[in-house]
Amino acid sequence: MIATTPRDRVVPAAPAGGAAAAVAPENTPYFQARDLHAYYGESYIVQGVGFSMKEGEILALLGRNGAGKTSTLRTIARLADPHLTQGEVWLAGQPLHRMKAYQASRVGVGLVPEDRRIIQGLTVQQNLQLAQIAPPKGWSLEQLYELFPRLGERKNQEGTTLSGGEQQMLAIARTLARDVKLLLLDEPYEGLAPVIVQEIEKTLHKVRDLGMTTVIVEQNAIAALHLADRAVILDMGEVVYDGTAKEVLDNEDLRHEYLAV
Amino acid sequence: MTTITRETARGDLLRFALFAVLILAMPLWLAPLGAGYPDLMQKFAIYGLFAVGFNILFGLTGYLSFGHAAFLGVGSYTAVWSFKLLGMNPLPAIALAIVLAGAFAWVIGFVSLRRTGIYFAILTLAFAQMSYNLAYSVLTPITNGETGLRVLNSDPRVLDHMMGAGEVEGSLVSTLFGIEMNGLPGFYFCAVWLLIGMYVSFRLFRSPFGLMLMAIKSNQNRMNFTGINTRPYALTAFVISGMYAGLAGALLCVTDPLAGAERMQWTASGEVVLMTILGGAGTLLGPMLGAGIIKYSENIFSAFNEQTLHEIFGFLPDGVEGAVVSVASLFVGEGWHLTLGLLFMLIVIFLPGGVIEGGHRIQALLRRRGKGGGADQAHPQAAE
Amino acid sequence: MGILQVQNVNKSFGGLKALNNVNLDIEEGSVHAIIGPNGAGKSTLLNCFVGRLRPDTGTVKFNGRSLLGLSPHEINQVGVARVFQTPEIFSDLTLLENVMIPALAVRDGAFRINGWGRVDAQADIRERAEAMLADVGLADKLTDHSGNLSRGDKRRLELAMCLVQSPKLVLLDEPTAGMSRADTNNTIDLLARMSEQHGVTKIIIEHDMHVVFSLAKRITVFAQGHPIVEGTPEQIKGDPKVKEAYLGGAQV
Amino acid sequence: MDAILLQILNGLDKGGAYALIALGLTLVFGTLGVVNFAHGALFMMGAFCAVSFNQLIGLEKVTVDPTQMTPWGTPLEVRVPMIENWLGDWGTFILDYSVPFSILMAIPVMIIIGLVMERGLIQFFYRRTHAEQILVTFGLAIVLQEIIKAWFGANPIPQAPPEDLRLAADIGAFLGFEPNTVVYPYWRLIYFLFSAMVIGGVFAFLQLTTFGMVVRAGMADRETVGLFGIDIEKRFTIVFGLAAVVAGLAGVMYTPILPPDYHMGMEFLVLSFVVVVVGGMGSLPGAVAAGFLLGILQSFASMTEVKSIIPGIDQIIIYLVAVIILLVRPRGLLGRKGVMES
Amino acid sequence: ADYLNKPTGDTVTFGFNVPQTGAYADEGADELRAYQLAVKHLNGEGDGGMLNTMNPTVLTGNGVLGKKVAFVTGDTQTKSDAARASAKRMIEKDGAIMITGGSSSGVAIAVQSLCQEAGVIFMAGLTHSNDTTGKDKRRNGFRHFFNAYMSGAALAPVLKSTYGSDRKAYHLTADYTWGWTQEESIKNSTEALGWETVEAVRTPLGAGDFSQYITPVLNSGADVLILNHYGKDMVNSLTQAVQFGLRDKQVNGKDFAIVVPLYSRLMAQGAGENVKGILGTTNWHWSLQDEGSKAFVKSFGEEYGFPPSQAAHTTYVQAILYADACERAGTFMPCGVVEALEGFEFDGMGNGPTLYRAADHQCFKNVLVVKGNENPTSQFDLLEIVQEVPAEQVTYDPAIFGGELGECNNGV
Numbered sequence A: 001m002i003a004t005t006p007r008d009r010v011v012p013a014a015p016a017g018g019a020a021a022a023v024a025p026e027n028t029p030y031f032q033a034r035d036l037h038a039y040y041g042e043s044y045i046v047q048g049v050g051f052s053m054k055e056g057e058i059l060a061l062l063g064r065n066g067a068g069k070t071s072t073l074r075t076i077a078r079l080a081d082p083h084l085t086q087g088e089v090w091l092a093g094q095p096l097h098r099m100k101a102y103q104a105s106r107v108g109v110g111l112v113p114e115d116r117r118i119i120q121g122l123t124v125q126q127n128l129q130l131a132q133i134a135p136p137k138g139w140s141l142e143q144l145y146e147l148f149p150r151l152g153e154r155k156n157q158e159g160t161t162l163s164g165g166e167q168q169m170l171a172i173a174r175t176l177a178r179d180v181k182l183l184l185l186d187e188p189y190e191g192l193a194p195v196i197v198q199e200i201e202k203t204l205h206k207v208r209d210l211g212m213t214t215v216i217v218e219q220n221a222i223a224a225l226h227l228a229d230r231a232v233i234l235d236m237g238e239v240v241y242d243g244t245a246k247e248v249l250d251n252e253d254l255r256h257e258y259l260a261v
Numbered sequence B: 001m002t003t004i005t006r007e008t009a010r011g012d013l014l015r016f017a018l019f020a021v022l023i024l025a026m027p028l029w030l031a032p033l034g035a036g037y038p039d040l041m042q043k044f045a046i047y048g049l050f051a052v053g054f055n056i057l058f059g060l061t062g063y064l065s066f067g068h069a070a071f072l073g074v075g076s077y078t079a080v081w082s083f084k085l086l087g088m089n090p091l092p093a094i095a096l097a098i099v100l101a102g103a104f105a106w107v108i109g110f111v112s113l114r115r116t117g118i119y120f121a122i123l124t125l126a127f128a129q130m131s132y133n134l135a136y137s138v139l140t141p142i143t144n145g146e147t148g149l150r151v152l153n154s155d156p157r158v159l160d161h162m163m164g165a166g167e168v169e170g171s172l173v174s175t176l177f178g179i180e181m182n183g184l185p186g187f188y189f190c191a192v193w194l195l196i197g198m199y200v201s202f203r204l205f206r207s208p209f210g211l212m213l214m215a216i217k218s219n220q221n222r223m224n225f226t227g228i229n230t231r232p233y234a235l236t237a238f239v240i241s242g243m244y245a246g247l248a249g250a251l252l253c254v255t256d257p258l259a260g261a262e263r264m265q266w267t268a269s270g271e272v273v274l275m276t277i278l279g280g281a282g283t284l285l286g287p288m289l290g291a292g293i294i295k296y297s298e299n300i301f302s303a304f305n306e307q308t309l310h311e312i313f314g315f316l317p318d319g320v321e322g323a324v325v326s327v328a329s330l331f332v333g334e335g336w337h338l339t340l341g342l343l344f345m346l347i348v349i350f351l352p353g354g355v356i357e358g359g360h361r362i363q364a365l366l367r368r369r370g371k372g373g374g375a376d377q378a379h380p381q382a383a384e
Numbered sequence C: 001m002g003i004l005q006v007q008n009v010n011k012s013f014g015g016l017k018a019l020n021n022v023n024l025d026i027e028e029g030s031v032h033a034i035i036g037p038n039g040a041g042k043s044t045l046l047n048c049f050v051g052r053l054r055p056d057t058g059t060v061k062f063n064g065r066s067l068l069g070l071s072p073h074e075i076n077q078v079g080v081a082r083v084f085q086t087p088e089i090f091s092d093l094t095l096l097e098n099v100m101i102p103a104l105a106v107r108d109g110a111f112r113i114n115g116w117g118r119v120d121a122q123a124d125i126r127e128r129a130e131a132m133l134a135d136v137g138l139a140d141k142l143t144d145h146s147g148n149l150s151r152g153d154k155r156r157l158e159l160a161m162c163l164v165q166s167p168k169l170v171l172l173d174e175p176t177a178g179m180s181r182a183d184t185n186n187t188i189d190l191l192a193r194m195s196e197q198h199g200v201t202k203i204i205i206e207h208d209m210h211v212v213f214s215l216a217k218r219i220t221v222f223a224q225g226h227p228i229v230e231g232t233p234e235q236i237k238g239d240p241k242v243k244e245a246y247l248g249g250a251q252v
Numbered sequence D: 001m002d003a004i005l006l007q008i009l010n011g012l013d014k015g016g017a018y019a020l021i022a023l024g025l026t027l028v029f030g031t032l033g034v035v036n037f038a039h040g041a042l043f044m045m046g047a048f049c050a051v052s053f054n055q056l057i058g059l060e061k062v063t064v065d066p067t068q069m070t071p072w073g074t075p076l077e078v079r080v081p082m083i084e085n086w087l088g089d090w091g092t093f094i095l096d097y098s099v100p101f102s103i104l105m106a107i108p109v110m111i112i113i114g115l116v117m118e119r120g121l122i123q124f125f126y127r128r129t130h131a132e133q134i135l136v137t138f139g140l141a142i143v144l145q146e147i148i149k150a151w152f153g154a155n156p157i158p159q160a161p162p163e164d165l166r167l168a169a170d171i172g173a174f175l176g177f178e179p180n181t182v183v184y185p186y187w188r189l190i191y192f193l194f195s196a197m198v199i200g201g202v203f204a205f206l207q208l209t210t211f212g213m214v215v216r217a218g219m220a221d222r223e224t225v226g227l228f229g230i231d232i233e234k235r236f237t238i239v240f241g242l243a244a245v246v247a248g249l250a251g252v253m254y255t256p257i258l259p260p261d262y263h264m265g266m267e268f269l270v271l272s273f274v275v276v277v278v279g280g281m282g283s284l285p286g287a288v289a290a291g292f293l294l295g296i297l298q299s300f301a302s303m304t305e306v307k308s309i310i311p312g313i314d315q316i317i318i319y320l321v322a323v324i325i326l327l328v329r330p331r332g333l334l335g336r337k338g339v340m341e342s
Numbered sequence E: 001a002d003y004l005n006k007p008t009g010d011t012v013t014f015g016f017n018v019p020q021t022g023a024y025a026d027e028g029a030d031e032l033r034a035y036q037l038a039v040k041h042l043n044g045e046g047d048g049g050m051l052n053t054m055n056p057t058v059l060t061g062n063g064v065l066g067k068k069v070a071f072v073t074g075d076t077q078t079k080s081d082a083a084r085a086s087a088k089r090m091i092e093k094d095g096a097i098m099i100t101g102g103s104s105s106g107v108a109i110a111v112q113s114l115c116q117e118a119g120v121i122f123m124a125g126l127t128h129s130n131d132t133t134g135k136d137k138r139r140n141g142f143r144h145f146f147n148a149y150m151s152g153a154a155l156a157p158v159l160k161s162t163y164g165s166d167r168k169a170y171h172l173t174a175d176y177t178w179g180w181t182q183e184e185s186i187k188n189s190t191e192a193l194g195w196e197t198v199e200a201v202r203t204p205l206g207a208g209d210f211s212q213y214i215t216p217v218l219n220s221g222a223d224v225l226i227l228n229h230y231g232k233d234m235v236n237s238l239t240q241a242v243q244f245g246l247r248d249k250q251v252n253g254k255d256f257a258i259v260v261p262l263y264s265r266l267m268a269q270g271a272g273e274n275v276k277g278i279l280g281t282t283n284w285h286w287s288l289q290d291e292g293s294k295a296f297v298k299s300f301g302e303e304y305g306f307p308p309s310q311a312a313h314t315t316y317v318q319a320i321l322y323a324d325a326c327e328r329a330g331t332f333m334p335c336g337v338v339e340a341l342e343g344f345e346f347d348g349m350g351n352g353p354t355l356y357r358a359a360d361h362q363c364f365k366n367v368l369v370v371k372g373n374e375n376p377t378s379q380f381d382l383l384e385i386v387q388e389v390p391a392e393q394v395t396y397d398p399a400i401f402g403g404e405l406g407e408c409n410n411g412v
């Protein structure tokens, strides 16, 4: 089940191709997604998405409801659905497209899923401990409780009974508990009170200062763009814009067309 | 699952008509398959009816009952008692069986539906097993225990006596308008009931009531917050499917007036579950198909023996024939369970959702292949 | 006397006091927002209204009638509908069916067997459902499977399912969470229109201040299970306690 | 009094068997979320491990004596167990203690069976409906059963307990009763102790290790657990193997009490489902408690005194109790909310 | 045709309806072996088996009435329903002229009445209940097996000589019709000896673990345990009773005894060591030394490598007897066959001279009282014949069980 057999079934997108190399081509970016195509069963959702990032870069992935943002993140994190049929994903020289989710996670992909996915039956603390069982370990629990004092207060409460905002904090904390090279945030502000949004914004700025490479998907485009260096806009499963965040903030037409703001 | 609002009334009628023709023509097209004899065709119709009814509960509401055989049993015992007391006319027997099975289902359903999921399944199982165990032992005066309840010459049969005055001797076979309900007439009698049952189920599936049941399966919680009292809906479905089971039980006795306790055992309840899933729960025709597959293998595969195998493989050279026969004999005769087990596994593995659903998928796949042509190359299979 | 009156409601989970002596009076026809930090007890309060939770003490009266002890479907039948924080829809069914079911619940009551007529022959219901779906902008997906919708669309669908019942009181728990700006604006319009057309009373829980201030006529701010301030949007915006406990530096 | 004490012993003993089988079933249910109708077959395969082990060590050197004929016309065969030839007294000892010794064989065999079953079949059904899980595992159970039948026949194959443990202990005398009033077979006492030990071991393994936590988490949300770099499938496989071993050992040790045949698994299957559900889905302590409870109640219901008041009660007691418990306690004795309720 | 399924070609079809799945599958398999052997012998293949010893017989080994014997098989599953479905298939589809087989009384009675109504002959397989030829007897059905009454009548004297006439018996009885008739018959005959019945407890079919029924025996004051169980139930209850030390117990100053009224070799095999010294009855056993038995054991053993069971013997004889009756009647017509079998007397088929009594279609022959062998010389040598009780001693008045044969039915 390890990623050796399916290797040759992936058709390399790049024309150069040749024998499917186990090592990323020279001079490639820190992270690269190339021409991703993915399906939920029979529905073709991700239709050729591709973008790349430098180490430490923060990228805002924007688009309307149903544009395929979540699906793209899930594809990169190598979850079973949607099913990647074509394309490559490279992180720090590692071929993620040949891996399963748990392997990708060990390479350093950290996804904070959109519906938070706090694990039922485990306490807050156990949710965090769970994230540290497999290598590589990130922040310690103490550090995390310092960052999110509310979690510290409720560490023995069952995770799923937390309020929405608390759950979001736990979801982020859980990912930071691992040593993450690529942080994928799916709507981190959703359902959070303004004070908390500001708090998480602060956290994310801290994370940015740590130099963590981050993709953030967010309906609150303005907030995301303030945080990000770059912006990629998706529509109908395809990239329709790829440029700097500032450009989007400045370009009203663009914002209007794709983001309705 | 097909959803209601996508189907047209005409399409449904057409489908039903086609189905009716297929059923009525069974003696013709089943004969080459070795299944064109009355007893097996009766079983197809009767168990088909049982499964169709079960599907109204399980397919629509998702409540998995593991005790439906109890209603089959109640229907059977009621029918035989009706033969014994009233006479050999099948109509009162059927009417009484449906009513009694429905009442029994109401009681059991009322209690069991307080729970959901596996808890519900075990409650129904428990009730059915109690019925079975008691029918086999303590209730022998009513059920005649292991041997099964039969009609005897000494039984009162009041209606028969009233009609035929003295002349009630002769064969103890259920008789309608002078036609004995065994053999082909028996099959057609069952087939008519099957068609009625199927038609009712067609209507239910497409009705607002059916929609409510599907919604219960989909999200019971949302139903409650939508102002709908789910319990009576589920109970109605439970009772209706219990009545189908009662009808099926009665028909078993119409075609063969004996009611055995084993028809209430958990394996019998399990069988109807398997039939329904095998064919495709929630589909209109699936359960009928599942019933056919299981009854066919039970009756046909168990009947093979070495002699028949030698006949079949006789064309092979001697040495090869011997080998083929000895391998094949593992799967037939006393090994027919093995075939059945493998069949279950193969169907669920390769046709998820049952035969009907699997058929749809294969169809869709072929269509996509056909349309896509080169699509295969453009989207090579799976990076894992 | 408002349409919904809440008196002295308390609710604890173990040692945690999720609702602490809550009093609330919702005026008929109004749009009433409840805001407050995460974990303040807003959803818990809503759960007490719809029969999902039972308060430890206190009373909840709707049009003068106590809701306590009624089961969820009974509460819905008296005219209270609810949108959940995570969308609760019939994900195996089509959009149209999703909306027809609540419409049927209004027409036929909590239980009625109609096993013979076809669903699509219920012209009145179907029309209402279609119109409702068009209203929320899902007209082009009538026969799609609702399970495959994106989350934003699921919310709109759920909204349609509630509104099609023409309830007297709608409880909305974060109706626009996860919606794109464009959809959020549509939803605001929709809700505003509904208020105008039918005079439906609404209680909205929201963290998106844009939504809150566009719609609400009155706002109650919760903190730690207790309403701390109640007032008009203008009053709330200016309140220092609210700023501290909830809004922070957000621009509203 | 002695009658009651004896029935309690019977209950404990029967309860031990129920609990042991139900334990494995819940383990698979509660963690993998799979309704395993082949669990009874695992119990049966365990029992046949004992049979095969016995036949293996009982392998006989067969010499044909052509001068003598059997009445049915074949030459007479003279058989001597080979192991006695090789090991002498030790051989005799092993032969005598073949049932306990076959545990040594059953553990690896059951692990392999469990792993093959999980990897080869069950893993593809984690995300399928319960109905489909039932169908496929039921099919598998039938297949396993038929294979055993084809190999060993349908007739029960008796397994003797070791000579020293073959009879009953006078535990009444030990407890201060009159001698010979409360006697109980050694082997049954051993079975009870054995089941208590296995149950304890499994509990410790799952409660006190992080492994247990991971498995529980994986059950609640396998996808998310994968996001933390945990290969949950591997752990599920291990859990399945563990459940198979527990079922297998329950079967091995049961053989002196119940001569095994190919069908014994099915008979225990339904009963163990009832036990699991009465205990509460996903609850290991619940399964154990329910096992003992039902065992003891069943024993009491079988007493003539009770049967004369309610005829036939012993036939239905288990189901009756199940109904009552489920109506009073919606999720059984110790069930968790939300597990397999839909 | 003048009767149902009148054979038209050059073969005549028999229907062998045996349990192929479920608890009696091994017994069923043995029955089927015997049937196949019988067909061979009837068709003149093999060594002829009992065709050479039966007396009188008109069979010559060239088929029956000039037709070769063909057969079809089916699975009774030991369920009345399934057995009838299977029999119906043979009658309706395969044109079977006679149905035979089965390994329990419930099935025998259910199939017998089916055959009566359909109009074919039924030759019962293993069925021991008094009802089969008692209150449920039918004109079209015949039984070669003995019954519970005969077991009691044969066993009682031996019990008396072995255990004396002052005994207290405790019955454990399978809770269904056959169990009850056996309990009743054994009770009657032991009480006639002067034994006292302490208690008769009903146990559920397939209970598995019988410990909760066995412990009350320990201190009940009984000194004999009678197990009215069959098949797996008997294997389990006996194994467990022995485990509780009953066989080694002393009660009332006597050695505790266990009795299994209906024995079979397959059961003895399943219970292993535990059968040693335990008394019971059986219809037939391969160690019988008459010519017929020897011939049958030899041809069966040569074919399959082990001796036949009593079930195999019964079914073999049934097939041969039926064929002989047809030959004598000169027709396959059921009513003709019935006439030929009623009151038929013959010898050379094991158990000495045998009568098919016309009044109830029960066969009367010597009954074997057997005992678990203390020193078996082979894995098949499990039972030892204690006494061959002559037929007269077990014969009873057909009226005592009621029932009516009715008219024979040709099916048209």
Ligand SMILES: Nc1ncnc2c1ncn2[C@@H]1O[C@H](COP(=O)(O)OP(=O)(O)OP(=O)(O)O)[C@@H](O)[C@H]1O
Pocket (backbone or CB within 6 Å): A040, A043, A045, A063, A064, A065, A066, A067, A068, A069, A070, A071, A072, A081, C147, C148, C149, C150, C151, C152, C153, C178, C180
């Ligand atoms: N499990 C699924 N099965 C089938 N289709 C799906 C599934 N999940 C999502 N989709 C479809 O994929 C498309 C893209 O969904 P996705 O969730 O990636 O969008 P998104 O950009 O994240 O939207 P949102 O802002 O609403 O979260 C949608 O049209 C949705 O209907």
Ligand SMILES: Nc1ncnc2c1ncn2[C@@H]1O[C@H](COP(=O)(O)OP(=O)(O)OP(=O)(O)O)[C@@H](O)[C@H]1O
Pocket (backbone or CB within 6 Å): A161, A162, A163, A164, A165, A166, A191, C013, C014, C016, C018, C036, C037, C038, C039, C040, C041, C042, C043, C044, C045
């Ligand atoms: N079933 C429960 N068991 C224990 N604690 C609970 C339960 N439900 C809610 N809580 C706790 O009660 C408090 C209030 O929760 P509630 O969901 O009402 O908050 P909220 O105001 O809706 O927050 P948010 O805006 O984040 O949705 C929280 O601290 C939560 O952890």
Ligand SMILES: NC(=[NH2+])NCCC[C@H](N)C(=O)O
Pocket (backbone or CB within 6 Å): B146, E078, E103, E104, E105, E106, E126, E127, E128, E129, E178, E205, E230, E231, E262
């Ligand atoms: N259903 C059963 N278990 N039947 C076993 C019956 C065996 C017994 N010899 C009989 O004649 O009836």
Ligand SMILES: [Mg+2]
Pocket (backbone or CB within 6 Å): A069, A070, A071, A114, A186, C151
């Ligand atoms: Mg998304």
Ligand SMILES: [Mg+2]
Pocket (backbone or CB within 6 Å): A163, A164, C042, C043, C044, C085, C173
């Ligand atoms: Mg909330």
